[in-house]
Amino acid sequence: MEVLEFTYPAKRKIESRAHVGVVGSGNLEVLLESSTDAVSHVRVRTSVNGFHDTWKAVLDRFFARFDGAVNIEINDAGASPGIVMLRLQQAVEKVEQ
């Protein structure tokens, strides 16, 4: 298991929180809640080691579109980048409803 941490600049407050997904094979869970400072923090715990650059690429792309200040906690059981992006978008959809 590897623990990865990332931060991204943010522009607006997010009031609600969302939980999506399950830590099952090829899947992940995302816990998304509001951040207390004006920065987004991401903490990833993944069962597959050595994919820091891939995680960074997925998160860079996600935060290129999303500007809310959030704390995101990801528990990953080997999800592919596409599944990771879908879960992140699903969490955002929930908090922006």
Added chain:
Amino acid sequence: MTNTDSQVNELVLPAAEPEFVRRHSFIELSARERAMTFFDSGTARELLGSFDRIESPWLPLQDVTPQADDGCVVIRGKIGAENAVVVALEGAFQGGSVGEVSGMKCAAALDLATRDNERGVKTNAILLLETGGVRLQEANLGLAVTAEVMASIMNLRKHVPVVCVIAGTVGCFGGMSLAVGLASYIVMTREARLGMNGPEVIEQEAGVDEFDSKDKALIWAINGGDQRYQTGLVDFLVEDAVEKIVDATRACLKMGVPREHRSAKVGLFRKRVEALNPSAVWDNPSKLRESWTKEAQP
């Protein structure tokens, strides 16, 4: 010719859609979604949810990613206007295995219900079990907490029926299958399996001649919901549909505490085991059904 509304509808919704396509599958739901289906609308609230982050302290130490709810979902609310607690194990996380935290959440939820009942507030309990049993990474703690769950079921079933639902597709194995044996009522689907040792474990311990874990027909003929129902070890066999599972479970709650729990029928089961010939070849599961149902009807 222009498209009318009816033509468009016909394209989107073909009239001959088969029943199984329209069916709302229970098996395909996550543990949390499964648990939510039982409650009267607007009454459900989760205890120790994902954001409480009561997760396994043991998994990260062994390089295994934990889950924020440790794979155990506890929801309180009203079912048929009565208080109820539903505990659901998430089969997709570590095979629904019971760890120190997930098992204790289950036991504590049942104990809370017992306390409510003792104070005169009737609270029903439903367990949705998809589990391979004790989590190997938490070994003795998992075993200890399975005993706690069993003790909690014993305490609670004096007051209200404890209903276990095994929908599939993981099924219910190991220590939790013993806990299921203590339940007041058991609801299964044809897809689900119930047994002490899983097929792979039996093959590993006793050899492929004893049990071929690749033979799915054999496994379901022994552990499958249909066989468990036909041999009287399960009370309801239902299709994989949310409405049917919820209806069967609510029917169990209405039936109240059984006069004699299945696990108290020691004489009956002792006689059954004594009558079995372990050297006989059981080439057909219906033989066991016949011999057990014959003797069950006095």
